[in-house]
Amino acid sequence: MIKRRKTRKIKVGSIYIGADAPISVQSMTKIPTSLQQPLIKQVSSLIKKGAEIIRIAILDKEDIKTIPILKKKFSIPLVADIHFDYRLAFYSIEAGIDKVRVNPGNIKRNNLKEILNMAKERKIPIRLGFNSGSIPLKNDLLGDLVSFAADIIHFCEDNNYFDLIISLKTPFVYATVEAYRNISKICNYPFHLGITEAGSGYIAVSKSVMGIGLLLNEGIGDTIRVSLTEKPEEEVEWTKSILQSLELRKFEPEIISCPTCGRCEVPLYNISKKFRNKIILFSKRYPSINNLKIALMGCSVNGPGEAKQADIGIAGGKKKFILFEKGLVIGTYNSENIEKEFFKRLEKYGKN
Ligand code: SF4
Incomplete structure (x- = not known):
């Protein structure tokens, strides 16, 4: 079991x-915040996917108008993403935002102080989102990022503000991991994890999984955003996958599915896709099946054993399937009946 780092508990x-x-x-929406209807649609879709906090970009007063509309429609905590114009933080708080993310790399300290004062008065938490791309670089990326972050954290504390969540992101796995490790030694604020500007496709996902996974494995990390140049719903899916893989959260049943090989005589690829979708739908109706381990195996020789x-x-054979429970074979079925029988039994687990 992963032992999580001890942190403050911040209400958002x-x-x-x-x-x-x-x-x-x-996750973060990827539509201009002023475009209310498409934004509402995206927020709704992210919630459906499983997002628990949603960040929206606030660029001007037009964007601010959307905040109360979202707040009226959704109960999910909303975060205003603020760069450059510190006054937008005030307007966002006035409009009912739940948390403000500022980038201290592009907001002056005296302006940050004003945000801290208002946030303290209204009990609004702040994420200090440090990005390697927007801090003054002097010597080396890692050292500069950590010392800049440490200075700003101390500045907030000197101003009696402690409702902080911290992130130190770079596009590089090792630099990001080291940055979080280093900053975890000097403060006990919760951390928002992510590899920024990771890109798209397999490499972007690998970078995020590795960076976030390494930190989570050390107990570091309290909220996650996988940043991808993809649809935001994918970010939610990947975040949930990382958390479930490390057994930190459970969002769906554990499905063990073999990679198939020359022994496989059934179309396991299609079957496992179909079964997985149906199992996930089932888990919405019967959440207790999230605790099950389910196997979809290509052959009956190794299937139940492995x-x-x-x-x-289930395990495939020659035009038929066997159904097994806890390593014991229950029966042999053709491709039509196996699905019926499997889900009948799964429903029983759900109802128990
Ligand atoms: S379970 Fe059978 S089909 Fe699947 S990988 Fe193992 S041997 Fe191959």
């Missing part, structure tokens, strides 16, 4: 970040 709208609060799933630890599973 209706949820908490840090300490014993579940590591939360974040997946002994599964609660329930």
Whole structure:
């Protein structure tokens, strides 16, 4: 079991970040905030996917107008992303935002102080989002990022502001991991994790999984955003996958599915896709099946043996399937009946 770093517990709208609060799933909308209808649609879709905190970009007063509309429609905590114009933080707080993200690399200290004062008065938490691309670089990226962050954190504390969430992002896995490790030694604020500007495709996902995974494995990290040049719903899916893979959260049943090989005589690729979608739908209706281990194996020779630890599973044979529970074969079925029988039994687990 991963032992999480001890942190403060910060309230963000209706949820908490840090300490014993579940590591939360974040994403950011990718539509101008002033375009209310498409934005509402995207927020709604992100919530449906499982986002627990949503950040919106605030560029001007037009964007501010959308905040109360979103607040009226959704209960999910909303974060205003502020760069350059510190006054937008005030307007966002006035409009009902739950948290403000500022980039101290592009906001002057005296302006940051004004944000801190208002946020303290209104009990609004602030994420100090440090990005390697927007801090003054002198010597080396890592050292400069950490010392700049440490200075700003101390500045907030000197101004009696402690409702902080911290992120130190770079586009590089090792620099990001080291930055979080270093800053974790000097403060106990919760951390928002991510590899910034990771890009798109496999490499971007690998960078995020590695960077975030290494830190989570050390107990570092309290809320996550996987940043991808992809649809925001994918960010939510990947974040949930990382958390579930490290057994830090459970969003769906554990599905063990073999890669298939020359022994496989059934179309396992299609079957596992179909079963997985149906299992996930089932888990919405019967959340208790999230605790099950389910196996979808290509052949009956190795199937039940390799997946002994599964609660329930199927394994392909010659135009037929076997159904097994906890390593024991229950029966043999053709391709039509296996689906019926499997889900009948799964439903029983759900109802128990
Ligand atoms: S379970 Fe059977 S089909 Fe799947 S990888 Fe193992 S041997 Fe191959």
